[in-house]
Amino acid sequence: MTITPFNYADYKPTRSQLKKLKESGDENCVLETKQNLPASTFHSKNPREVVVKKSTIRDANLGVHTKKKLQAFKLLSTYDGPIVTLGTQERKAWLKNRNLRSHLKTLDGSLSNGTKVIKGLRKDIEGRGVASLVNDPANNFAFANTKLVTNKKKGVIYLESTQKIKKKRELFYHYDKNFLFPFKRVVRLTRKEVKKNIPNLSTYLNDKKIKTPYWEEMTTKALTHTRKKWTAPLANYALIREGFIRKKKITSDALKLLRPDTKIYRKLLLRYIRNIPYKNDSLLTVQLNNEAIPLPGKSHSTVWTPSDLTNLTLKIKHRKETILPPIPKLSIKLDWVCSQIIE
Structure with a gap:
């Protein structure tokens, strides 16, 4: 033409x-x-x-x-x-x-x-x-x-x-029905479908052949590992990222998918720590920018990395006296470390 x-x-x-x-x-x-x-x-x-x-x-x-x-x-x-x-x-x-x-x-x-x-x-x-x-x-x-x-x-x-959109989120709109997609099968999920299948979301998404996303805050290993199929940790983080469940419901395995240098990781890690079912004989503090929350008595600090999160509750020592300091809402700074305080 x-x-x-x-x-x-x-x-x-x-x-x-x-x-x-x-x-x-x-x-x-x-x-x-x-x-x-x-x-x-x-x-x-x-x-x-x-x-x-x-x-x-x-x-x-x-x-x-x-x-x-x-x-x-x-x-x-x-x-x-x-x-x-x-x-x-x-x-x-x-x-x-x-x-x-x-x-x-x-x-x-x-x-x-x-x-x-x-x-x-x-x-x-x-x-x-x-x-x-x-x-x-x-x-x-x-x-x-x-x-x-x-x-x-x-x-x-x-x-x-069409709705409030968070910072650094991708924009999407539905194309015309006549648009020829480069996929053999086009599946469009609804929020209702996702909510209905939250308990078994990873299985549901795999059965529907939904593609796994590419999120920059994930580690290179996690992006490679989750490339072919949905896993339970990826589904857990997806539900939190898209606002289906509260951030405090983040799992330790989902945290391991994220890069420690990202803001979302720090926020979710603190949420995770605050909601661990501690026993009455354990103490925990968060150290930010080398300024630790003061605790009574003698203490010993241990630095926890993402790989330690699975067994975090198992490594807490028992003590007779019960002193549970509240963990306040703190502004996150770049230089930070999460420390467990054991008498």
Whole structure:
């Protein structure tokens, strides 16, 4: 198909313009703009609150992530790219071509002289919209947290959040039903399904052939080990990460999946320590930035690493007197160590 570039200010080609091009002898009449003015106007007035980097979906390429916590129903970006007006025959030809329709979104299909679509950008360009780089969460443990909203009057498609989204989380929206996924089988989980199968989530996800995620806070060993199938620790952490169960329900095996230098590991470790079913004859303290919580009596410190967490409760010595100091809420600093105090 021959694409005839045509620059016009308001992106609304007239019938006479289409007729003129067709009469010139080009049967495949396609009008294409080189710049999306409505999208550019939005981004010139709204600072970008998202960043493009590696997707959390296994074996996927790029994804769009939040820079900070976002509120629901907020316009985050646009579906940017050249605007193309297709005639009836051209539209059919484009829809049959998988490569052409991959990042194609209809902007206005009610034009009597053709259908106006946006050819979504396939790479991150500064000052341009990135909605075309947002992934569908199909076959992955994630849920759509955004949607596309079309404003025909302004001639722009916005990416809008559908819920509160935490900092450094990937954005997802469900693609059209006609989109050809590169998977043999497309499975889309619902929150209701996940809640129903919490007790046996790893087995359920494996039976459904849901892909394991790629989360940067996990260790290299954990990412490799969990690549082929879901494990109970991975399912436990996924439930906590996605907000299905409370953080205090983190297991020691799930903690071992995480890198100790990450903030989420430190937060979950403290939650884990606070909820260990200690006996009345044990003492525990958390040492932050070399400033330990003072305890009465003589004590001996032992540094615990992630590999020690499994047997943490078994290594606590017995004592006759009962002194249980409360563990206060502390701000985590970079230099820290978790210490068990034994008299």
